[in-house]
Amino acid sequence: AQKITQTQPGMFVQEKEAVTLDCTYDTSDPSYGLFWYKQPSSGEMIFLIYQGSYDQQNATEGRYSLNFQKARKSANLVISASQLGDSAMYFCAMRELNDYKLSFGAGTTVTVRA
Amino acid sequence: DADVTQTPRNRITKTGKRIMLECSQTKGHDRMYWYRQDPGLGLRLIYYSFDVKDINKGEISDGYSVSRQAQAKFSLSLESAIPNQTALYFCATGGLAGPQFFGPGTRLTVL
Numbered sequence: 001a002q003k004i005t006q007t008q009p010g011m012f013v014q015e016k017e018a019v020t021l022d023c024t025y026d027t028s029d030p031s032y033g034l035f036w037y038k039q040p041s042s043g044e045m046i047f048l049i050y051q052g053s054y055d056q057q058n059a060t061e062g063r064y065s066l067n068f069q070k071a072r073k074s075a076n077l078v079i080s081a082s083q084l085g086d087s088a089m090y091f092c093a094m095r096e097l098n099d100y101k102l103s104f105g106a107g108t109t110v111t112v113r114a
Numbered sequence: 115d116a117d118v119t120q121t122p123r124n125r126i127t128k129t130g131k132r133i134m135l136e137c138s139q140t141k142g143h144d145r146m147y148w149y150r151q152d153p154g155l156g157l158r159l160i161y162y163s164f165d166v167k168d169i170n171k172g173e174i175s176d177g178y179s180v181s182r183q184a185q186a187k188f189s190l191s192l193e194s195a196i197p198n199q200t201a202l203y204f205c206a207t208g209g210l211a212g213p214q215f216f217g218p219g220t221r222l223t224v225l
Contacts, residue, residue, distance in 0.1 A: 035213050043202060045157075045216035052211075091156065100164075101147070101172065102214055104156040 003027065004092050006105035013082045013112050020067070021077040021108045023092035031097035034075040036066065039107070040088040048090075051075060079110075087112045117141045118217035120205050126223045133192040135220050137205030146188040147214060148172075148180060151202040160203075163188055195224040 005024045013019040025034065036048045051059045051066045059066045067076040075094075079086055092105040118139045127133055139146065148160040159172030161180040169180055177199060179191045192199055200223050208214035 033211060033213075037216075043221070044218045045204060045206075047213045047215060050213050097211070100145075100162055100170070101159045102157070106154070106156050 003103040004094055004105035006092055006108050008108045009106075010109040010111070013079075013086075013110060015084060015112055015114050016081055018078060018080045019082055019110060021079070021090050021092075021110070023075045023077065023105060025073050025075060025092075025094045027073075027094065027096055029096040029098065033095050033097075034066070034068070035093040035095070035102065036064070036075075036077045037091045037093060038086075038088045039091065040085075045091075049077070082110075082112045084112050084114060086110060118205060118207055118215055120203075120217035120220050122220060123218060124221045126225065127195055128225050129196055131195050131224075133195050133222065135190045135203055135205075135222070137188045137190070137217055139186050139188075139205075139207040139215075139217075141207055141215060142185075143207040143209050143215075144185065145208050145210075145214075146182065147206040147208070148178075148188070148190045149204045149206060149216075150174070150199075151204065151219075157204065160190065192222075192224075195222075197224045200224045 032053045034051045038046045049061045049064045051068045063080045065078045089107045091107045093102040121136045147162045149157040151157045163169045163182045181189050203220045205217040206214040
């Protein structure tokens with residue numbers, strides 16, 4: 001069964017504006033971690049932000065924040081003040097505490113327009 | 115210097131050839147992973163290792179083998195490469211919890 005769903009294949013955003021990337025997940029394990037990764041056209045996978053299932057507050061890292069809605073099983077990434085360098089593919093991922101691997105969504109391509 | 119390195123970064127080979135992809139990490143993690151990425155399919159786990167003596171198959175291990183030479187080194191081999199193994203290969207490392215950190219990837223083309 002699909003554990004991570006990203007419903008937006010591609011998005012355009014104007015430079016300096018904010019963009020929200022959707023991610024929903026499915027698990028029955030109460031202990032899990034949620035992650036977002038950025039993959040620019042050069043191909044590397046860059047870790048952006050992490051949210052633990054027991055964290056009370058939404059995670060933030062610079063211009064990245066994770067809007068964690070546990071009851072809805074939603075972990076949306078918000079990128080504020082978009083820059084041209086934010087153009088990339090973004091992947092949502094989850095790891096259950098007792099699992100060994102990350103489960104990835106299909107990704108969302110973000111294109112930032114000047 | 116990068117925390118997770120992979121060699122080679124790009125490789126073109128022919129069907130039937132043996133290929134080895136190498137990974138080294140300086141993050142001190144015990145756990146290491148090999149993933150492959152195909153367009154539209156996201157990342158899928160090939161093999162993982164929790165320490166030098168612990169190696170496990172992932173989702174798509176057929177046609178691949180691995181060797182954990184040391185805590186910091188984890189190599190992936192394709193014994194007899196075939197065209198559908200053309201993909202982007204990632205090595206990753208991580209701890210018991212928290213994120214996995216990925217190497218820069220190896221683009222492998224099998225003709």
